Amino acid sequence: MFERPQTGGERAILVHLTFQADQEDLQELKELAKSAGADPVHVVTGNKHRPDPKYFVGKGKLEELKLALAEHQADSVLFNHPLSPSQERNLEQALEVRVVDRNGLILDIFAQRAQTFEGKLQVELAQLKHLSTRLIRGWTHLERQKGGIGMRGPGETQLETDRRLIGVRIDLIQRRLEKVAKQRHQSRSQRKKAEVPSLSLVGYTNAGKSTLFNQLTGAAVYAADQLFATLDPTLRNCSLADGTELVLADTVGFIRHLPHELVAAFRSTLQEASESDLLLHIIDASAQDREEKIAQVNQVLKDIGAEKVPQLQIFNKIDLLDNVTPHIDCDEQGKPQRVWLSAQTGAGAELLYQALATLFHSTKVVKNCHLLVSQADIYVKLFRLAHILSEQLNDDGSKDVCIEIDKKHLGLLKTVQLRETV
Numbered sequence: 001m002f003e004r005p006q007t008g009g010e011r012a013i014l015v016h017l018t019f020q021a022d023q024e025d026l027q028e029l030k031e032l033a034k035s036a037g038a039d040p041v042h043v044v045t046g047n048k049h050r051p052d053p054k055y056f057v058g059k060g061k062l063e064e065l066k067l068a069l070a071e072h073q074a075d076s077v078l079f080n081h082p083l084s085p086s087q088e089r090n091l092e093q094a095l096e097v098r099v100v101d102r103n104g105l106i107l108d109i110f111a112q113r114a115q116t117f118e119g120k121l122q123v124e125l126a127q128l129k130h131l132s133t134r135l136i137r138g139w140t141h142l143e144r145q146k147g148g149i150g151m152r153g154p155g156e157t158q159l160e161t162d163r164r165l166i167g168v169r170i171d172l173i174q175r176r177l178e179k180v181a182k183q184r185h186q187s188r189s190q191r192k193k194a195e196v197p198s199l200s201l202v203g204y205t206n207a208g209k210s211t212l213f214n215q216l217t218g219a220a221v222y223a224a225d226q227l228f229a230t231l232d233p234t235l236r237n238c239s240l241a242d243g244t245e246l247v248l249a250d251t252v253g254f255i256r257h258l259p260h261e262l263v264a265a266f267r268s269t270l271q272e273a274s275e276s277d278l279l280l281h282i283i284d285a286s287a288q289d290r291e292e293k294i295a296q297v298n299q300v301l302k303d304i305g306a307e308k309v310p311q312l313q314i315f316n317k318i319d320l321l322d323n324v325t326p327h328i329d330c331d332e333q334g335k336p337q338r339v340w341l342s343a344q345t346g347a348g349a350e351l352l353y354q355a356l357a358t359l360f361h362s363t364k365v366v367k368n369c370h371l372l373v374s375q376a377d378i379y380v381k382l383f384r385l386a387h388i389l390s391e392q393l394n395d396d397g398s399k400d401v402c403i404e405i406d407k408k409h410l411g412l413l414k415t416v417q418l419r420e421t422v
Helices: 026-035 059-072 085-096 102-115 117-132 158-193 209-215 258-263 267-274 290-303 347-361 372-384 407-415
Strands: 010-018 038-047 076-079 098-100 198-203 233-240 243-251 277-285 312-315 327-329 336-340 363-370 387-393 398-406
Touching: 010 026, 010 059, 026 038, 026 076, 026 117, 038 059, 038 076, 059 085, 076 209, 085 098, 098 102, 102 347, 117 158, 158 267, 198 209, 198 267, 198 290, 209 233, 209 243, 209 277, 209 312, 209 347, 277 290, 312 347, 327 347, 336 347, 363 407, 372 398, 372 407, 398 407
Parallel strands: 010 038, 010 076, 076 098, 198 243, 198 277, 277 312, 312 336
Antiparallel strands: 233 243, 327 336, 363 398, 387 398
């Protein structure tokens, strides 16, 4: 196996072929390479009807790659396409450098960015599942079982041993992640019992989710102009002007053809999105292919079962556009559908608060209630479930309270026989 150098700045040749359908983005490959710490020194492009079964590229492109490696003294070749284990192995044998496909490149970035215990477990699980299909290339130099007297090898080959050990490690990680998933489920259940609405920020990678998350919550989540700047999910409280409490979750960014190993590994994290009350779909308004990226995000949301969760589209980075000012687009009923803003400059942030207030006020009503002294416990419940606009203490110890409460909690008023004042 050709080991990756330990130092950064690895010189890489990029390979991008154009097929008739299902195209990848060359610029995105360059950004992925830079995010992984590589230095793209040359790009090999070409047109092809279908991949070559042995090398993915044709013999002519293979020779071109050899010449490019020699000319630019590159250390690796990065493909903008998924390769089969045999194609990856054949390419490494022919080129004598490290060959990484698109999925392996994304996994490499995730491995660098994971910070939390859960994030590292998720990335390791995805890497092991990816590696388990490619073990054979790494052990060609080791002893195999041999036949004949005096030539028999161990009862288990090195390859079989490695597969078994990887299987044991995968089982261990999955059990640990199941515990983390249960903890997340318990936390979500507690928030639902407390009637605190939960929002998840989703979107294509580098759309500005973490920057907007910091704007809304005052957090200090790492944000940078690079793909997958943050991986680990972060939850923070956010208060609207009327006192309504929200919980915001910053999730991992999506990308075209997100490796299925990552979708499976991050399922417990992405579950935050599928169980949210509202998705804030962050969109890079300056991207030329923004409609395609919107479709890619919606496809991933469908894959994780979050396609039916209501969305509010946030068109970010309007500071990079001409003649676009912060504004809200509403439907015929006046319900906010899109908010145009710049998370970087803060322009339009107040409009997002306004849109959220509209969405979470549509089901609320104002009630004036008279609480007896014996109903102090009910006051505590109302303090938790409703927004108290004003209150007055009477001489007899009772309270006149004006509250804003969600319609779904109106049954509480009937149950405790609260007397509404005239």
